[in-house]
Amino acid sequence: MVALLIKNFIRSKGLLVGLAILFISGIISLNIGKQFLEKNEKIIQKTSHFQKENIDRYVQYMNKEMGLLLYYVRFGLVNETPNIVGLSIGQRDINPSLHNVTIRNLEEQKYTTDLMNPMYQLIGNMDLSFVIIYFFPLIIIAFGFNLVSEEKEEGTWSLVLSQTANTQKMLRLKAGVRYVSILSVLFLLLLIAKFYLSIPFDIYFTVYILTAFFYISFWFSLVWLVVSFHKNSSQNALILLTSWITLTIIVPALMNALVIQLYPIPEAFSTVLDSRDGYHSQWDKAKEPTIEKFHQLYPQLVKYNHPKDKDFSWLWYYAMQQMGDETAVASSKKLKEKIKQRENLSKKLGLWVPTIHTQLTMNTLCFSDITNYLAFIEALERFHEQKRMYFYPKIFSDTPVSSEKWDTFSLAYFKNQPVINLYMVLLPYLIISTLCLLWANINFNRKKYNL
């Protein structure tokens, strides 16, 4: 029977066109992922070269004062971009994977890196996750909406009913052929992705595959539930397309609105203003309080003081810069906390909405979620602080520029390793899909012999 169902499926050209569309859009999405990775790699290589060139140039021309030199010299920290990012670009196209900072006021510099064309942020990226989350369900709906109704509408159902008492078995096999065909395209795309994007077969890629598999299974179970009501084809199509619009567009939009409503972030604006005010207002103030605060922050630097006979010193200048960050520290902390709260709430609500859960999970697995970016920002803060702590004593003690081995300052890398809780990833799909299947089973048994 299975062989005949497969033959019937293969000979139906419309279904093959559906599979072809999925495959082609999958290939396009992999190409988009590849282009993103290449562009990112290019940026990192260029920045690495630029940093070296930049340091060499400034060391050559600003070689009298360490303080002046470090006003200009930038140090880069790269948020490592594993190739799996190509599958789900997520936040990576909004937030940069590289920050180039001087040891001056950090808060301001966090938002000055703009290495991407903002146009890409507007149109988004059709990566593989997008294809899986948005396109696959549409084809699943097209394959399954008339699973039972076409039998009724084309007149074969009465003959089927007269031949067997177990019509559900036949329908299961019919759905199974479609399920396997869609999964074949999915696994083929993932196999191509593995080699085309050179993705290592690690825990993240494995869980990505599982997530995609369970997401596809969820949609099949939803289709199975809808067809179990024995409605006609147009009603099934309407219900399923409405479900698709609801799950992929309306609910995410509502959730986004809810999250924004619950956790407004005025700090995003005030952090920048606080930082700028904190720094700029120091110009008009007496130097002593600024330096005093600086010494309170870094007691190990108490031995360095502002010369009373001079109007300007690098100690005062960098203390003033430091005040920019210190003034913004509260709002910056609040900003990060609220972003984390937004992310946590989204993840919790997403557990009940497979589309959102899949997007968030895939972003996490592909190192492109907001958590990854926040971790990168925290790493940048540590990196910036290390650079300050390394150079402050040298600046304040007027160490000669030539005493430093500048060629050792190459790009630094940050590597984030998210912890994956497999139960939290897969359990929502299992629960929702099982409920759909159980409900469908009740419907099928109730309408077992319905014409």
Added chain:
Amino acid sequence: MLIANNLTKKYGDKIALNNLNLNIKTGEIFALLGQNGAGKTTTINCFLGFIKPTSGEATIHGVSVTNHSAETKQYIAYIPETVMLYPNLTGVENLAFFSSLANFNYSKADLSSFLTKAGLQESAHHQAIKSYSKGMRQKVGIAIAVAKKAIALLLDEPTSGLDPKASNEFSEILRELSTNGTSILMATHDIFRAKEVAHRIGIMKEGNLVSEIEAKDISANELEQLYLQTV
């Protein structure tokens, strides 16, 4: 073999079938005549288990259709007015598919012999159903019924739309099945076909079986007169 015992089906206030009593013996062909809406198809659907009777009982081989629908499926085969098949599959493949639904797995040679027996020319066996005429599809339907080796055959206007030659071939097959012990209940508008092939003929009107005649006791013309007077 096929027994209807006070079989009644109501849709709200409308009575589709009213206390029908029938007893079709092994190897007997019973033709039900009547206008549209007389209750012929409802009777067949009750035996098929497609609809639940409001009261009364339909039994096949002593088994209640209502209570043991799954079990009675194995005893029956059905040919609807228009046999609809999977257009992308060939005649042989359709037969194989419907036979496998009934848990019969035949060889290709067996499948072909069923189709030939049903009167389908060999050149059509491996053509897609979408190229078949209605008559050819009916023949595949007959082959499906024969391949199921059912002890009871339920036919709902099976010769409607068939040309005279195909109708005649169809009657031959029914007679052969009957000789082999298959009980047949056939709903039809075709008075002459009913007279020619059936052992007994019942005339239905508004859900009631108003006449029951032995086919051998009446001529075709008399049957036509009786039918016209009754309906």
